[in-house]
Amino acid sequence: MGYIELDVLNNADPSLVMGIDLGTTNSLAATWRDGRPVVIRPEGASGSIPSVIRFPPDGKPVVGRKAREQAVADPSHTIFSIKRFMGRGLDDVRDDLADFPFPVSESADGLLQVDIHGRLITPQELSSMILMRVHDIACRTQGGAQIPRAVITVPAYFDDAQRQATRDAARLAGIEVMRIINEPTAASLAYGLDRTAEGGKIVVYDLGGGTLDVSILSLEKGVFRVLATAGDTRLGGDDLDRALVTLITNGLAEQLSTEDMADPGLQQAARLAAERCKIDLSAHPEAEISFIVPHRGIHFRRQVTREEFEELVSALIDKTLDSCRLALSDSGLEAREIDEVVLVGGSTRIPAVRARVEAFFGREPHTELNPDEVVALGAAVQAHILAGGSRDMLLLDVIPLSLGIETMGGSVSKVILRNSTIPCQATEGFTTYADNQTGVDFNVVQGERELAADCRSLGNFRLTGIPPMPAGMARVAVRFFVDADGLLRVTAREESTGHSADIEVHPKHGLCDADVDRMLEESLEFAREDYEAGMAANLGTELGTMLRACERNLEAARAELDPESLADLEEAMAAARSVADSGSLAALQAARDSLEVASMPLAAALMDDVARAALSGKKLDEV
Amino acid sequence: MVTPQPEGSPQPSDGNQSGCPYCEQRLETPFCCVSCGQLFRPAEEPTPFEAFGLPLNYGLDGEELDRRLLRFSRLVHPDFFATAPEEQRRIAEESTAALNGAFEILSDDARRADWVIGALGGPSAQEEKQLPREFLMEVLEWGERIEEARESPPGSETRAALDGLVSTLSRRRGQSLSQLNAALVPPPTERDPRLTEARHRLNAVHYLGRALAQLEALRLEQASSR
Numbered sequence: 093m094g095y096i097e098l099d100v101l102n103n104a105d106p107s108l109v110m111g112i113d114l115g116t117t118n119s120l121a122a123t124w125r126d127g128r129p130v131v132i133r134p135e136g137a138s139g140s141i142p143s144v145i146r147f148p149p150d151g152k153p154v155v156g157r158k159a160r161e162q163a164v165a166d167p168s169h170t171i172f173s174i175k176r177f178m179g180r181g182l183d184d185v186r187d188d189l190a191d192f193p194f195p196v197s198e199s200a201d202g203l204l205q206v207d208i209h210g211r212l213i214t215p216q217e218l219s220s221m222i223l224m225r226v227h228d229i230a231c232r233t234q235g236g237a238q239i240p241r242a243v244i245t246v247p248a249y250f251d252d253a254q255r256q257a258t259r260d261a262a263r264l265a266g267i268e269v270m271r272i273i274n275e276p277t278a279a280s281l282a283y284g285l286d287r288t289a290e291g292g293k294i295v296v297y298d299l300g301g302g303t304l305d306v307s308i309l310s311l312e313k314g315v316f317r318v319l320a321t322a323g324d325t326r327l328g329g330d331d332l333d334r335a336l337v338t339l340i341t342n343g344l345a346e347q348l349s350t351e352d353m354a355d356p357g358l359q360q361a362a363r364l365a366a367e368r369c370k371i372d373l374s375a376h377p378e379a380e381i382s383f384i385v386p387h388r389g390i391h392f393r394r395q396v397t398r399e400e401f402e403e404l405v406s407a408l409i410d411k412t413l414d415s416c417r418l419a420l421s422d423s424g425l426e427a428r429e430i431d432e433v434v435l436v437g438g439s440t441r442i443p444a445v446r447a448r449v450e451a452f453f454g455r456e457p458h459t460e461l462n463p464d465e466v467v468a469l470g471a472a473v474q475a476h477i478l479a480g481g482s483r484d485m486l487l488l489d490v491i492p493l494s495l496g497i498e499t500m501g502g503s504v505s506k507v508i509l510r511n512s513t514i515p516c517q518a519t520e521g522f523t524t525y526a527d528n529q530t531g532v533d534f535n536v537v538q539g540e541r542e543l544a545a546d547c548r549s550l551g552n553f554r555l556t557g558i559p560p561m562p563a564g565m566a567r568v569a570v571r572f573f574v575d576a577d578g579l580l581r582v583t584a585r586e587e588s589t590g591h592s593a594d595i596e597v598h599p600k601h602g603l604c605d606a607d608v609d610r611m612l613e614e615s616l617e618f619a620r621e622d623y624e625a626g627m628a629a630n631l632g633t634e635l636g637t638m639l640r641a642c643e644r645n646l647e648a649a650r651a652e653l654d655p656e657s658l659a660d661l662e663e664a665m666a667a668a669r670s671v672a673d674s675g676s677l678a679a680l681q682a683a684r685d686s687l688e689v690a691s692m693p694l695a696a697a698l699m700d701d702v703a704r705a706a707l708s709g710k711k712l713d714e715v
Numbered sequence: 716m717v718t719p720q721p722e723g724s725p726q727p728s729d730g731n732q733s734g735c736p737y738c739e740q741r742l743e744t745p746f747c748c749v750s751c752g753q754l755f756r757p758a759e760e761p762t763p764f765e766a767f768g769l770p771l772n773y774g775l776d777g778e779e780l781d782r783r784l785l786r787f788s789r790l791v792h793p794d795f796f797a798t799a800p801e802e803q804r805r806i807a808e809e810s811t812a813a814l815n816g817a818f819e820i821l822s823d824d825a826r827r828a829d830w831v832i833g834a835l836g837g838p839s840a841q842e843e844k845q846l847p848r849e850f851l852m853e854v855l856e857w858g859e860r861i862e863e864a865r866e867s868p869p870g871s872e873t874r875a876a877l878d879g880l881v882s883t884l885s886r887r888r889g890q891s892l893s894q895l896n897a898a899l900v901p902p903p904t905e906r907d908p909r910l911t912e913a914r915h916r917l918n919a920v921h922y923l924g925r926a927l928a929q930l931e932a933l934r935l936e937q938a939s940s941r
Contacts, residue, residue: 576811
């Protein structure tokens with residue numbers, strides 16, 4: 093809005109920022125208030141918003157709790173776990189397509205798109221709808237303040253394409269991304285807040301709805317330094333649910349045909365019932381899976397014991413411990429050297445998960461903070477640091493996967509190794525392999541395997557204009573630069589001639605700037621009504637604040653205003669009062685603008701009067 | 716030597732290249748002044764050793780390196796410049812990236828050795844691919860054992876016997892690293908034959924590192940198959 097709120101009178105914080113945990117299952121926003129991070133909760137609600145979107149055939153999309161509630165009745169229009177699709181190609185998500193309600197295809201550029209009632213929508217746009225909802229509710233809960241800036245979290249093990257996709261989703265949601273940070277690192281910030289004076293080695297075990305991260309940090313004099321991170325972006329609570337769903341499908345297989353079994357209503361109901369049962373089993377030794385699918389005449393009931401469930405998921409928990417082993421080995425530490433174990437993510441409520449992690453590290457894990465909220469809280473801490481609110485803490489994070497270039501023969505030359513602290517840069521020399529070769533093609537890859545084909549290709553670029561010379565004579569320096577968000581930029585230069593190619597590697601399965609612009613325009617069309625209603629609500633609040641500030645100060649400064657200014661101001665105030673509750677965007681805007689102009693003499697008088705006190709809504713360049 | 720160029724201010728006229736132009740304290744790093752907190756943009760990209768204000772020497776105190784990284788990061792990290800003007804933000808991000816890049820080289824024995832051998836005019840990895848002579852027979856034997864284990868199913872005895880090989884290779888890697896250290900400390904003069912010796916020792920370290928990584932991958936496979 094081009095505004096800096098100068099609200100000395102209201103004592104409001106001019107640098108409101110928030111942290112958003114964009115989760116596979118639920119999303120949540122937190123902010124910094126009175127020296128602490130706090131979850132933003134609408135009155136009487138948990139603040140957590142299901143990452144679920146429902147697209148009814150006719151009508152507006154619904155995001156959040158309502159969408160989730162309607163999922164059983166309308167499974168074929170409801171999208172869950174879209175985070176699993178972020179920055180991925182069709183081949184990567186085949187396993188997830190079985191229970192996905194809409195047709196999914198890949199564009200010529202390798203971009204995933206979901207066909208929703210004939211409109212092609214990318215995972216980035218879908219995630220942006222969730223972000224918009226979370227952000228909107230958070231702003232309203234904060235009294236309608238505009239909070240454009242936010243720190244957004246991603247799983248530590250997200251690769252470059254997944255991070256780019258998340259950043260693009262935030263841009264599409266109209267959020268100014270201060271920083272992308274890793275979920276386990278955020279959690280450690282929230283936990284370490286009171287312990288910065290002490291030190292030690294912390295492991296964060298984060299098992300969320302769809303992803304696993306294990307990060308090992310050292311904390312020393314307020315510096316949180318990630319030593320190593322490991323994980324799996326396709327292992328989480330969803331997979332635990334699926335283990336229970338197999339119990340259901342096995343139980344139903346005898347009485348139902350294959351066609352019945354494939355019914356989306358049945359699948360959705362089974363999945364939600366499995367999830368409920370899993371949650372119940374964390375609190376009780378035994379629980380029931382129970383659901384009804386009326387149109388198929390099914391009423392399924394089955395008792396599950398905790399032992400039975402633990403047996404089913406034991407192999408999955410084993411897999412998470414492999415990531416713990418790898419992270420330990422990369423950090424050069426032994427399990428016994430770990431001082432603190434922090435559990436994050438809803439799946440760590442499962443007693444078997446807790447017990448196995450505790451046994452592995454030989455330490456009782458911390459559970460003081462709500463595992464569903466700790467990531468958002470940590471993101472708010474980082475947002476506070478970035479807003480200039482604290483220099484006592486510093487987060488040094490790492491890149492989770494090595495970055496390299498494919499060389500002749502298909503092997504990978506690693507340029508930046510995994511677990512390098514970011515931001516980071518490295519330059520690697522390459523040469524030509526044929527006489528008079530004037531161009532070099534580069535394939536930029538991310539991953540640990542030795543062959544490029546086994547790693548993920550992030551993109552290709554070509555350096556041309558190399559002068560003809562014998563093979564092996566050209567000296568091509570390729571510079572990798574990973575920024576503080578963990579995003580990669582690559583540039584190449586032929587050093588004997590200085591011929592350079594500064595190329596942003598455009599991620600496969602990612603959006604380019606033009607895509608983002610186009611989508612922004614479309615999304616405004618798509619949700620103009622929502623957008624206008626939100627704007628009007630915000631403007632209404634802002635106008636109210638301005639009015640109150642004017643009313644409060646007018647009496648004291650009345651004598652100092654010339655009659656003309658006074659008349660203008662009173663007129664503008666009256667106009668503002670008359671439209672405050674109108675909900676009309678145009679009227680509110682006009683009233684806000686004229687009140688702003690009319691209140692300037694008052695502001696000037698107050699500035700003279702009460703040193704440096706200013707009015708809300710004052711533009712910075714006029715101060 | 717790298718000349719610090721403070722942003723938006725003229726070069727100091729006294730020609731004191733290693734002092735801060737603002738507070739005249741000695742500079743520990745070309746990226747910032749630890750005394751007054753001023754950021755600089757070096758005219759040329761500093762070497763990894765220059766970035767940390769350390770002499771070019773393979774022998775290095777790892778804890779001191781850690782301390783310097785944290786001390787410098789506290790001054791130049793982009794998190795502290797998020798609200799600063801674009802230009803300052805960029806300097807902070809690039810300086811920190813350069814420090815972290817240098818740290819990755821200096822903190823890893825093999826990468827630091829590779830850099831030092833190159834800087835002193837020693838042979839590159841492409842020019843000298845040999846392993847120390849006493850390795851040749853052993854390398855063949857180890858290779859066979861790893862290959863055998865890879866082809867046998869997880870959980871088999873051949874795989875279980877790998878633990879012994881892991882400890883042999885780790886021990887040999889440790890030995891090779893101390894031999895590498897002996898070849899590089901005290902620092903060889905330029906084109907010293909010790910540099911070729913160092914390259915051979917480094918090749919051994921690399922070979923053993925790769926073999927151990929393969930064994931680790933097999934071990935993880937083993938663990939998850941249980």
